[in-house]
Amino acid sequence: xxxxxxxxxxxxxxxxxxxxxxxxxxxxxxxxxxxxxxxxxxxxxxxxxxxxxxxxxxxxxxxxxxxxxxxxxxxxxxxxxxxxxxxxxxxxxxxxxxxxxxxxxxxxxxxxxxxxxxxxxxxxxxxxxxxxxxxxxxxxxxxxxxxxxxxxxxxxxxxxxxxxxxxxxxxxxxxxxxxxxxxxxxxxxxxx
Amino acid sequence: xxxxxxxxxxxxxxxxxxxxxxxxxxxxxxxxxxxxxxxxxxxxxxxxxxxxxxxxxxxxxxxxxxxxxxxxxxxxxxxxxxxxxxxxxxxxxxxxxxxxxxxxxxxxxxxxxxxxxxxxxxxxxxxxxxxxxxxxxxxxxxxxxxxxxxxxxxxxxxxxxxxxxxxxxxxxxxxxxxxxxxxxxxxxxxxx
DNA sequence: CAATCTAATAGACAATGTGTTGTATAATAA
DNA sequence: TTATTATACAACACATTGTCTATTAGATTG
Numbered sequence: 359x360x361x362x363x364x365x366x367x368x369x370x371x372x373x374x375x376x377x378x379x380x381x382x383x384x385x386x387x388x389x390x391x392x393x394x395x396x397x398x399x400x401x402x403x404x405x406x407x408x409x410x411x412x413x414x415x416x417x418x419x420x421x422x423x424x425x426x427x428x429x430x431x432x433x434x435x436x437x438x439x440x441x442x443x444x445x446x447x448x449x450x451x452x453x454x455x456x457x458x459x460x461x462x463x464x465x466x467x468x469x470x471x472x473x474x475x476x477x478x479x480x481x482x483x484x485x486x487x488x489x490x491x492x493x494x495x496x497x498x499x500x501x502x503x504x505x506x507x508x509x510x511x512x513x514x515x516x517x518x519x520x521x522x523x524x525x526x527x528x529x530x531x532x533x534x535x536x537x538x539x540x541x542x543x544x545x546x547x548x549x550x
Numbered sequence: 551x552x553x554x555x556x557x558x559x560x561x562x563x564x565x566x567x568x569x570x571x572x573x574x575x576x577x578x579x580x581x582x583x584x585x586x587x588x589x590x591x592x593x594x595x596x597x598x599x600x601x602x603x604x605x606x607x608x609x610x611x612x613x614x615x616x617x618x619x620x621x622x623x624x625x626x627x628x629x630x631x632x633x634x635x636x637x638x639x640x641x642x643x644x645x646x647x648x649x650x651x652x653x654x655x656x657x658x659x660x661x662x663x664x665x666x667x668x669x670x671x672x673x674x675x676x677x678x679x680x681x682x683x684x685x686x687x688x689x690x691x692x693x694x695x696x697x698x699x700x701x702x703x704x705x706x707x708x709x710x711x712x713x714x715x716x717x718x719x720x721x722x723x724x725x726x727x728x729x730x731x732x733x734x735x736x737x738x739x740x741x742x
Numbered sequence: 743c744a745a746t747c748t749a750a751t752a753g754a755c756a757a758t759g760t761g762t763t764g765t766a767t768a769a770t771a772a
Numbered sequence: 773t774t775a776t777t778a779t780a781c782a783a784c785a786c787a788t789t790g791t792c793t794a795t796t797a798g799a800t801t802g
Contacts, residue, residue: 370777370778373778373779389609391583391608391609394758394759394760395759395760395761396758396759396760404779404780405779405780405781406760407761407762407779407780407781407782408778408779408780410760410761410762411777411778411779412778415760415761416583417581417583470665470666470668470669471665472665473662473663473664473665474662476662477662480709501732502729502732502733503721503729505713506710506721506726506729506730506733507733509709509710509713509714510706510709510710510730510733511706512709513705513706513708513709513710513712513713514702514703514705514706514709516705516709517672517701517702517704517705517706517708517709518698518701518702518705520705521701521705522701529695529698534698537694537695537698538698538702540693540694541694541698541699541702559748559749559798559799559800560798560799561748561749561750561797561798561799562748562749565749565750586787586788586789587788587789587790588787588788588789596750596751597750597751597752598751598789599750599751599752599753599790599791599792600749600750600751602789602790602791603749603750606790607789607790
């Protein structure tokens with residue numbers, strides 16, 4: 359198959375990158391509601407109208423930015439063995455990806471500002487967990503509804519990552535992954 | 551002590567209620583960004599200027615609405631025994647309060663729209679959990695950082711409630727409380 | 743009840759932001 | 773070459789914001 363559709367005008371890439379950088383910069387300075395197309399265009403040193411050639415409005419732009427990043431996480435999760443599980447390698451890769459794009463994730467996921475992105479990520483994790491829970495079910499003595507366990511687990515993972523970002527990544531991905539792994543696999547602890 | 555400061559002009563109460571109801575209505579129909587002071591005033595059948603007599607802007611209004619509801623949850627948590635714990639009674643009371651105000655919580659907490667409120671609630675729960683975790687620590691064989699356990703647990707609780715709201719409260723508070731209780735108290739399960 | 747607060751309303755204003763239109767230029771693709 | 777696309781700029785109509793002044797309506801107190 360041809361790579362034709364992937365070859366994008368370098369000016370487009372440049373403009374989108376300028377818009378994206380400007381937006382992330384502004385998010386670190388202003389509330390989302392204060393961010394206007396005017397300001398983005400000014401910061402990105404592009405014409406305001408140019409913005410509208412790429413995005414319908416700011417919400418549309420955010421959705422597209424979210425798309426890109428969600429796809430990257432999705433690619434990581436797809437590497438999981440079958441049946442999928444949050445083994446520690448997957449967790450580490452995911453956390454390392456977030457660490458590598460921390461500026462982006464800090465504002466879009468953790469800065470109390472962009473629910474759209476959080477939702478997408480949550481759904482991705484929840485779907486992934488769904489199959490995991492299925493597998494666990496047999497060996498589990500807990501009397502917990504499957505859906506509630508998924509709600510609980512996926513919220514816990516995303517939430518932990520959010521706190522991690524807000525606290526400026528105080529732990530290495532490898533360490534946090536190990537901790538998450540312990541919390542996730544409801545452990546068969548000694549009878550105490 | 552006198553009740554003087556609590557006696558509020560009934561016209562003020564009426565107006566605030568009208569604004570609040572109009573806002574929650576609009577949130578069910580429109581994205582937050584599309585909600586303007588104009589529309590709120592129109593829906594609330596008040597003069598636009600009257601809005602500014604009560605709130606600086608829409609963000610300010612949201613913050614004040616959040617304040618009120620957070621205080622109610624706070625009151626419930628304060629009833630907890632000392633040391634505070636997420637015993638099942640507290641969980642039930644909290645879920646029943648949310649069920650009773652589900653229209654409000656659905657849009658402000660669960661509709662992917664108002665991060666401010668979610669943040670406040672998260673902090674409240676996290677603080678509450680903090681003392682709980684301290685208590686658990688002794689009996690716990692897990693090798694997990696205290697702060698990470700708090701991140702994990704409080705995110706899990708809020709997140710579960712959010713899913714519960716989004717799915718139109720498919721479980722009774724008593725049942726969900728029991729499930730949450732099982733998930734929270736990392737169980738000493740049989741050796742399997 | 744009457745006097746007096748105070749909330750709410752009405753109308754207007756400047757400043758800012760939005761989204762569209764028309765025209766033009768340069769780069770890319772067929 | 774020709775068609776398409778990205779970008780730029782100016783101008784426009786319109787909506788929204790936040791503030792102002794003057795007036796009306798409602799609530800409280802003596």
